[in-house]
Amino acid sequence: MESQVEELKQLVTDGADALSAKSKKERFDEQSWDSLKSSPLYEVLREYKDVLTHDIPAELPQDKGVQHEIDLLPGTKYCVTREWPLPREQVKAIDDSLKVVRSVRDFAPSYFDDGFIHSRAVNGKSDVEMHKEHLRKLFALMRKHKFYANLKKCIFGASEIPVLGCLVGKNGVRPDPGKVRVINEWPTPSNVKELRQFLGIAKYLCKYVSNYAGKIRPLSQLLKKDAAWDWTAECQQAFDAVKQGLTEAPILAVADQDRRFHVV
Structure with missing residues (x-):
């Protein structure tokens, strides 16, 4: 699991596109006709x-020859x-x-x-x-x-499929347990760079944490320009609160107006 944490750190550093590409590449088990024989479909x-x-x-488009021709003044260049x-x-x-x-x-x-x-x-x-x-x-x-x-x-x-880092099923949407596990095992940051990496990956699942912005406020203060790095007990509490919030993440669904529901 430590290697997964390090890999995710690198992906966050490389940017969101790299993270999305990695998630998409590995989210499927390879299908084959033999593996589908028992399926009712x-x-x-x-x-x-x-x-x-x-x-x-592979199909090549029909060759239409010259598409157009634009006369230019001598010595001028065409716009590209x-x-x-x-x-x-x-x-x-x-x-x-x-x-x-x-x-x-x-x-x-x-x-x-x-x-x-x-x-x-x-x-x-x-x-x-x-x-x-x-x-x-x-x-x-x-x-x-x-x-x-x-x-x-x-x-x-x-009955459930992975979509953009979450699992979607008939009951609603829930976070991918694998991503939650990685975040829960994330080590305590020791500098601003490591804190940015943690908040970067946690942001993908922040919708499952009630009052996420309020909970990470002490951590956000450390990211301000010229702010001194001082990991206080309040920062540790906020760090743990994010992990705990994802551990207890609810299943999100469209509100049923005839039943009681909670807004996250």
Whole structure:
């Protein structure tokens, strides 16, 4: 576990992009057709096996020749600055892709290049039967528009899935136990850099800690410019309070107005 703490420290130092990439890379157990044979969804998955591939088919766009020609005055240089960070053709392709999946977002919302399909029992149909219907609708769209999913990175028929460092299920959202364990075993900071690293990783799960901003106030004071490093008993208490808050983290869900609930 000490090695995991050191690895997370380095990722926080490298930045949020590195942390997200690491989490995404390791959050899945590799899937295969053999491992899915016992799944009640196997028949549907095999029906659309062409969109669940390890290797995306390589297709070159049609050669259209010269796209345009701009006459320039002798001795002048053409402008190479783009109006958008991506070529306009790629921006349009992304917009078109989002429009395609919009028709199924009621049961298959997407986040960047990730998709999540959720189903529940409706009109006498079981949750598995509804899930099969939803899978067929999404896979049919993918097949029509030549979208592909990497089978190795897919999870099927799960009651809970990892999303952005949390676990999402029918009861709500809870923090990833692995990340909570790493934070709880984080050593006491001995300087500002180590404190920033701790608060950087804790911030990913701060929504589960009631009054998080108030609890870390003594720690935030140490990050102020020209502040002297003085790890007091109050700082230690705040440090422990964050860990304790994550240990007792509630399951977050949309409020049911007909029942009692607490706001975190």
